[in-house]
Amino acid sequence: MTDTQKQAHEQGVTELAGHFKRGSLSLKDYALAMLAYTQAVEPEVKAFAHHDANIVAMQTERLSALSSAGAPLPELFGVPIAIKDNIDTCDYPTEFGYAPASGRTPGVDAYLVHKLRQAGALVWAKSRTTELAYLQPTITANPRAPGHTPGGSSSGSAAAVAAGLVPAAIGTQTNGSVIRPASFCGVYGFKPSRGLIFNGGVLKCAPSLDQVGVFARSVEDVAAVAEVLVGGHQQESGQLIFPMQLKSICKEDPPLPPKFMFVKTPMWERVDPAAREAFEALADELKDCMVEVALPQSVANALAWHKTVMEAEMVGSLQGLVAENGGQASAPMLEALARGAQVLAADYLVAHERMRAAA
Numbered sequence: 001m002t003d004t005q006k007q008a009h010e011q012g013v014t015e016l017a018g019h020f021k022r023g024s025l026s027l028k029d030y031a032l033a034m035l036a037y038t039q040a041v042e043p044e045v046k047a048f049a050h051h052d053a054n055i056v057a058m059q060t061e062r063l064s065a066l067s068s069a070g071a072p073l074p075e076l077f078g079v080p081i082a083i084k085d086n087i088d089t090c091d092y093p094t095e096f097g098y099a100p101a102s103g104r105t106p107g108v109d110a111y112l113v114h115k116l117r118q119a120g121a122l123v124w125a126k127s128r129t130t131e132l133a134y135l136q137p138t139i140t141a142n143p144r145a146p147g148h149t150p151g152g153s154s155s156g157s158a159a160a161v162a163a164g165l166v167p168a169a170i171g172t173q174t175n176g177s178v179i180r181p182a183s184f185c186g187v188y189g190f191k192p193s194r195g196l197i198f199n200g201g202v203l204k205c206a207p208s209l210d211q212v213g214v215f216a217r218s219v220e221d222v223a224a225v226a227e228v229l230v231g232g233h234q235q236e237s238g239q240l241i242f243p244m245q246l247k248s249i250c251k252e253d254p255p256l257p258p259k260f261m262f263v264k265t266p267m268w269e270r271v272d273p274a275a276r277e278a279f280e281a282l283a284d285e286l287k288d289c290m291v292e293v294a295l296p297q298s299v300a301n302a303l304a305w306h307k308t309v310m311e312a313e314m315v316g317s318l319q320g321l322v323a324e325n326g327g328q329a330s331a332p333m334l335e336a337l338a339r340g341a342q343v344l345a346a347d348y349l350v351a352h353e354r355m356r357a358a359a
Contacts, residue, residue, distance in 0.1 A: 012216070012220075013079050013220075013224045014220050016167065017075060020077050027077075028064060030078065031056060031057075031060045031078075038125075041165060044143075046138075046139045047127055047156040048082065048126065048156060048160065049126045051125035051126075056080075056124060058091075060122065063077060063078055063120060076120045076228060077120035078120060079122065079225075080121075080168075081122065081123065081124060081168050082161075082166045083125075084169070084172055085156070086202060087172070087202050087212075088106040088202070089110070089113055089123055090107055092125070097129040097132065097133070098132050101321075111199075112201070113201070116229070121225075125166070127154070127155075127156030130153040132329070135152070136333060137152060143163035144186045145184070151183065152180070154173070154178055157169035159181070160215075168214065168216040169214075169216075170212065171212075172212055173191050173210075174205045178190070178191045178213030178214075188215065192226060195211075196244075204317040207313055209310055212229070214226045214229070222250075223249070223250040224246075224247055226246050227245065231243035259289055262286075262291070263292075263293050265303075299358040302355065305352075308347060308351040309351050310340075311336050312343040314336055314340050315341050319337050319340075319341070
């Protein structure tokens with residue numbers, strides 16, 4: 001099947017960009033087809049916290065005018081992207097998956113959303129997140145495994161890409177919240193090194209751990225979106241972050257033969273037998289290019305360190321918002337805030353330093 005024979009929802013980021021630049025696909029026709037697909041599929045998947053055909057139409061008109069004027073088309077021209085609902089957008093509400101924040105419309109884009117729009121992307125929808133990007137699940141279904149969780153906290157972003165509702169989506173990660181739902185939903189999730197994507201305008205959960213990530217259905221598509229987002233800013237340390245040619249890099253052959261490492265963490269004994277069998281089968285398949293490594297005792301407590309840092313920082317980031325709303329929050333959130341409030345400064349600093357040293 002050629003690219004042009006694919007249905008609208010099957011098109012990937014790089015395919016779409018090529019079609020629009022060649023003029024082999026009309027943006028308006030594509031948007032209408034995707035709207036129809038969304039109306040048919042989204043009620044079952046429930047990936048979107050907000051999706052508005054009028055907002056899509058306004059963006060489509062602006063981009064179509066750019067194309068009609070004969071101007072050079074930016075790299076993500078016409079590509080629909082879902083934005084996790086803890087990332088500010090000027091047109092859609094941003095409610096954090098938190099009932100008391102219903103109707104919150106910041107009126108200004110997060111920096112990363114601004115960069116996506118500058119690159120010609122369509123902000124298609126706001127994807128559902130767990131409450132305040134923590135544990136309390138949202139209502140999103142897993143389109144690849146009905147009846148199973150899509151994973152969190154970037155539940156809607158992963159599910160939307162898996163269901164074909166968008167070719168790419170943006171999520172965030174504080175404790176596995178990009179790579180976990182990507183795995184559960186069978187799509188690619190890319191969480192770049194800390195600080196490569198500026199997170200101004202993103203809800204702070206645990207600032208030293210919070211990061212932005214990208215979902216798509218191919219490595220090339222992940223690279224195309226991430227390349228737009230990476231760099232062009234200065235970190236708090238003063239270090240300048242420069243753009244990276246990720247699209248070119250992902251097509252290159254590895255400079256060395258790949259070598260994989262299989263590490264059984266302290267959680268290995270709790271792994272479901274079926275999952276354990278699958279991991280071991282994969283390890284056997286990769287045995288010629290893989291080594292099994294025992295986790296050093298020096299990092300065996302990494303999960304506990306991470307929990308200490310995360311919950312302590314959540315108090316500073318989220319306690320005020322919850323308190324302003326009469327303490328309204330799920331039990332897991334309230335329990336995490338209560339634990340975080342009990343963390344001593346010395347324990348926080350030790351955990352933070354040990355995480356840094358073990359990285």
